Amino acid sequence: MARNIPNKPFLSWMGWGMLRACRRRWFLHNFGRDLPGDAGWHALAERKLTYWAAFSGQLADDGITEAIRAFKRTREWPVEMDGWLHKRATEYVKDSKNYTQAYREGRELPYVERQVLMPYFFGEYGDNSPEERIACRKVLDDAKAAVARFFETALPARLAEEPSEALMSDHKGGQFPWADQDGVPVYAVYDFAIRHDFDAVIFDWKTGKLTPEKENMALEQLHWYAQYAVKAWALPASAIRLAPVFLMATTEIHEFQVDEDRLERIREEWQTAHADIKSRMDRNTDIEGLMAEFPMTDDLRECKGCQFRSCPGYGRYLAAVNPQSP
Ligand code: SF4
Incomplete structure (x- = not known):
């Protein structure tokens, strides 16, 4: 089935945040892939990235959505979601690694249903370091806690009436x-x-x-x-x-x-x-x-956290924090 996609320019809540933070970021997200040469390739790859800080919230969102979908189908709530969340988190990491590998080798980027995690893409994670394992455990614990809280609200009982x-x-x-x-x-x-x-x-x-x-x-x-x-x-x-x-x-x-x-x-x-x-x-x-x-923003704090590290704005941020670097 053909996907129903609007013509550009379109707006989204996420894009609105980009537009307010940095107009160049919005451009790169929406049009960067059309730039010639390496700039287009990097922008295409980087537009799929998401922040580590958003990972546990996304995972919790996925878990609650999955629980509601299961309830819709069976009219029963899943008895435990922890295993599902663990599996989903593993898929995020695996997809992020595969995507990153293809990018580094200059191969066609694989379709990934989910966002790609920035620390894997930028080589900060991926070698199973103690720091990475601690960060992953925390994300999973936070997501499990959030999904468990959903089941403590009145919503599951309320949805059963619908x-x-x-x-x-x-x-x-x-x-x-x-x-x-x-x-x-x-x-x-x-x-x-x-x-x-x-x-x-x-x-x-x-x-x-x-x-x-x-x-x-x-x-x-x-x-x-x-x-x-x-x-x-x-x-x-x-x-x-x-x-x-x-x-x-x-x-x-x-x-x-x-x-x-x-x-x-x-x-x-x-x-x-x-x-x-x-x-x-x-x-x-x-x-x-x-x-x-x-134009690029003048606010280097935006560049610090930006997913488009191929943008000259990110190099400008690096030069500002480390003037000795080449
Ligand atoms: S690196 Fe800075 S200037 Fe470039 S897109 Fe990101 S926020 Fe904007």
Whole structure:
């Protein structure tokens, strides 16, 4: 089946974060593979990378999604998820190593369903060092704890009251949901939703600390998904509730009403950003001209953690922290 992919430029929550952090990073993620020669090859490989700090959260998300999928199929919750999480973590590492090997040998990059872990790609992990083993164990322990917390919430009992078709958790690894928002294609890769004909609750699993800022940011993200539900599920905003679930902070689930002023502001930001990117694309038919339209950030802290180490910005960061190096 052909994949349903929108035309560029499209927006996503992840891409929005890149755009705010560094416009060049957003360019490299979306267009870098089209650059000629080595620059295109490196950007193609690096766009698949993910941060180690995101690994345990991703693993927990995978585990909860798997548990809900199993429940949808069988109407029974899996009795233990630890073994599944261990296997999934091993797959992440194996995929990361295979991908890295192909990159180093200049071979075609293998398709990997999951993200590639940066420490493997950049050679910091991969030799089974004590440091690597400790880091892997911590990731696995954190993910196991987060999934165990999911089972301590009221959600498993609540989901048991729902028909399987109301449990929306199937887009991972398949088609990612997106909608045309008045001419702007916007992805909405929500973690989980309970969807009925006349209302919906959209959930986002968080494994970090709960602070007012983080909750506000989670609600911003969930409003992106609420706008998707308005468009794709034809629901009024008043019928949608949003639930950021900070698993490690509380087992309580708080549901928030959609703020329609916030939705409107987000839609306006999408329109402005899309029009801006589109105009830059329209006046630059060559890729290097387009890249010049997306400047590197001046904030070296962004470069320090950036996945695009082939970018001159990363070299600039290295030179700043170690002026003696060649
Ligand atoms: S290395 Fe720095 S300048 Fe280059 S894409 Fe990353 S954040 Fe932007």
